[in-house]
Amino acid sequence: MTVNRQILLTENPSGKLAESHFKLSEGTVPTPKDGELLVRTRLISLDAANRAWMQGATYRAAVDAGTVMAGGSVSEVMEAKAPGFAKGDLVFADTGWQDYAAVPAKGAQKLPKMEPLSHLLSVYGIAGLTAYFGLLEVGKPKAGDTVVVSAAAGSVGTIVGQIAKIKGCTVIGIAGGAAKCKMLTDELGFDAAIDYKAEPVGKALRKAAPKGIDVYFDNVGGDILEAVLFGMNNFGRIACCGAVSQYDGAAPAHGPRGIPGLVVVKRLTMQGFIVMDYADRHDAALNELQGWVNSGKIKVKEDIMTGLENTPKALVGLLAGDNVGKRMIKVD
Amino acid sequence: MTVNRQILLTENPSGKLAESHFKLSEGTVPTPKDGELLVRTRLISLDAANRAWMQGATYRAAVDAGTVMAGGSVSEVMEAKAPGFAKGDLVFADTGWQDYAAVPAKGAQKLPKMEPLSHLLSVYGIAGLTAYFGLLEVGKPKAGDTVVVSAAAGSVGTIVGQIAKIKGCTVIGIAGGAAKCKMLTDELGFDAAIDYKAEPVGKALRKAAPKGIDVYFDNVGGDILEAVLFGMNNFGRIACCGAVSQYDGAAPAHGPRGIPGLVVVKRLTMQGFIVMDYADRHDAALNELQGWVNSGKIKVKEDIMTGLENTPKALVGLLAGDNVGKRMIKVD
Structure with a gap:
């Protein structure tokens, strides 16, 4: 030593x-x-x-x-x-x-x-708590809602999608590559998965979410955020968790189209959050996450x-x- | 006839x-x-x-x-x-x-x-109700907050700023031209006004809002929204009312920079609304507006x-x- x-x-x-x-x-x-x-x-x-x-x-x-x-x-x-x-x-x-x-x-x-x-x-760390509070407190999904999550095969996305399923939502994941997409639907129970590397996201969303999107958990920003914006339903909620598409390079020249026009017309709410803002409620969230893991409702x-x-x-x-x-x- | x-x-x-x-x-x-x-x-x-x-x-x-x-x-x-x-x-x-x-x-x-x-x-029509609900229900200003409103000399902006003053806020209006700016400060009681045609808005905001911006009532979108985003405080609220900068021409190629990066880091909320969403509360709002007009707190x-x-x-x-x-x- x-x-x-x-x-x-x-x-x-x-x-x-x-x-x-x-x-x-x-x-x-x-x-x-x-x-x-x-x-x-x-x-x-x-x-x-x-x-x-x-x-x-x-x-x-x-x-x-x-x-x-x-x-x-x-x-x-x-x-x-x-x-x-x-x-x-x-x-x-x-x-x-x-x-x-x-x-x-x-x-x-x-x-x-x-x-x-x-x-x-993972599930009992920042990733799990971020998924929990971002989805439930910011996204506010109701049973029957259509929930979309990007970076869906990542640490946060895998848990977001599974919690949304527990809450009775239709869940669509956006991820890169066929293997990840197959894992989301076959292993984690997502209703659909979109491979953004293989198909245009906007078109795929219109097919996978024919009733429109109520909640979007955004881990990536950029073009995918833009595509989802155009598919949002009135009064939809966007939980802004991260912008990974914009971290690894120079600052982006512009933001997504549809801001603020679509936000007004569709009366959307976009809200940023970080998990530390909910520190006083972490213990209760961890209890609930533990229950879901133990009962097999969340696969880690x-x-x-x-x-x-x-x-x-x-x-x-x-x-x-x-x-x-x-x-x-x-x-x- | x-x-x-x-x-x-x-x-x-x-x-x-x-x-x-x-x-x-x-x-x-x-x-x-x-x-x-x-x-x-x-x-x-x-x-x-x-x-x-x-x-x-x-x-x-x-x-x-x-x-x-x-x-x-x-x-x-x-x-x-x-x-x-x-x-x-x-x-x-x-x-x-x-x-x-x-x-x-x-x-x-x-x-x-x-x-x-x-x-x-005007004040008892869509303009007044839009100002009332957008500011109070979406912007949620607290006494002492710094509130910024764009198109401040317009039908909605003039009322937004005056309601924000009633609520004890520091109010900054963004408008085009010296005459409008003078009207906002001298006649309507705004604390400051920025002539976006005469000076860069971001720089002017840093001077006019040294403590940062808590609430932004956005009538215009575009570059002004982008400039305000960079000056928002943590947990700030943006009431998305309109995007007049983007109506009179082709659809804009891009949205404002800082979406969603700044929304995440600053934990901002951007929320669109239209006045019809509050139809069941219009009468109560009109009563309150009438009180403010009759007592001279709102000049029409x-x-x-x-x-x-x-x-x-x-x-x-x-x-x-x-x-x-x-x-x-x-x-x-």
């Missing part, structure tokens, strides 16, 4: 992110100060938001070139210099991509011990890669859409 | 609307069927929405070339073939631009007699032109922004 492997972001990319924007480095294991925890990372979460942080300030500070790449992880407490934590505790914290980190205890969230541990990053999709050195590759691949379900790195 | 002057839309414009897209014609006075009213138009309402109707189906059917131009008016009942109406009653109905019309009684709304009659189209701005033959000119001018307050035609 003397070497601390770290992945540094060497350059803030202006275009597409590549593995060459990172380098593996070695630092020392930090000594925690009062109020801090020394933790060892076990599972590092990969999220499209990691890329957005490189573009500048979002709901967190921007990530700077030359420093350890930021990222959340499930970590184990090695030494606690703060009340309420002990050696061996599991926490979720923004440790960054490294073996060891000293993190403020205030920003660390204690986790229950469970098997598999990976569920703490995870995409686990191994080795800290593979974290850049894992993120670059995620942005290209090569993951199915929640992607994470198991640190050796 | 034998000739019925009518303004026909001769062509659905693909670019800018011009007076040459209309022609004055003469028809006969129609005979009302059972369930209809024969009415004589007194005051014709001019609205940016008139232009939107020419683009295709909105919340009403598209307007077709070759027919009498559609439009709402305050009219007087000449003959009633429906229960509940009598000769001499005043109604608001979609009569179109003509002297006489036979309209279904079901679509006619009985109006109180009042002086000036014009208030029935009207822009009344005379002569049916001038209706095309009145609409073309409205789309160019040459009106102050509610524009209408007094039919001779």
Whole structure:
């Protein structure tokens, strides 16, 4: 326990992110100060938001070139210099991509011990809670509604679609590739899936949603948001969760057509949210999610890669859409 | 009472609307069927929405070339073939631009007699109700909030700003031209006004709204919406009322930048509405508006032109922004 492997972001990319924007480095294991925890990372979460942080300030500070790449992880407490934590505790914290980190205890969230541990990053982590609150609180689906979700085979999308099914909705997923689409319909119970790489989304939506779309859970923005806008029903709700189509490159020159014209005519509501806004209700949501997982109503999709050195590759691949379900790195 | 002057839309414009897209014609006075009213138009309402109707189906059917131009008016009942109406009653109905019309009684709304009659189209008409519900129900301003309204010197904007002042907000109007801006601050009590023809709106907003924008009442869409988006505070609300920048020409190639990225990061809500959605609460709203007008808290701005033959000119001018307050035609 003397070497601390770290992945540094060497350059803030202006275009597409590549593995060459990172380098593996070695630092020392930090000594925690009062109020801090020394933790060892076990599972590092990969999220499209990691890329957005490189573009500048979002709901967190921007990530700077030359420093350890930021990222959340499930970590184990090695030494606690703060009340309420002990050696061996599991926490979720923004440790960054490294073996060891000293993190403020205030920003660390204690986790229950469970098997598999990976569920703490998927269905019981930010992905599951984002799906839960975004769909139910922002999208407000009613039984019989038609719900569309983009990035449907991703960590959030897989759970959004399954919760919408539990609520009695017709569910259409938009994903890239035939294999993902088949998984959505055959394995997760989606009513239909649209392969945006193989067919025009607008036309496919008119076929898959003949009664129009009541709720759209938007993970991607861009052209797909535009296509869905034209298919929305009056009084439809759009839960704006992310804009992954716009993170990996220069800022887009324009937004989707139909804003605000269609928003007015159809009396749509578009609402952005982040999961931290619902922090006081996370426990209740986790209880409900657990019930659905235990009863088999939610199948958990995870995409686990191994080795800290593979974290850049894992993120670059995620942005290209090569993951199915929640992607994470198991640190050796 | 034998000739019925009518303004026909001769062509659905693909670019800018011009007076040459209309022609004055003469028809006969129609005979009302059972369930209809024969009415004589007194005051014709001019609205940016008139232009939107020419683009295709909105919340009403598209307007077709070759027919009498559609439009709402305050009219007087000449003959009633429906229960509940009598000769001499005043109604608001979609009569179109003509002297006489036979309209279904079901679509006619009985109006109180009042002086000036014009208030029935401005503060006590669709404009006032749109301002009331859009600001209070969609924008949800709290005392101390910063509220921005575009097309601020128009029929809706003048009332939005004054209601926001009543609610204890800091109010910034965006309008075209120094005279309108001066009217907003000197006469209507706006805290600031931005002349979008004279200065970049984004920069002016940063100066006028140093604490950021909590509520934006959007009448225009386009570049101004984009500029305001970048100045919104977290959890801000955008009431999408219209997109007048996009009605008078071809459909815009793109929407505003920042959609959906800024909506997510700032957790904004954008919501479209039309005043008919609140029909069951119009009476209560009218009561409150009347109280504010009678106590001088709302000053009513009207822009009344005379002569049916001038209706095309009145609409073309409205789309160019040459009106102050509610524009209408007094039919001779």
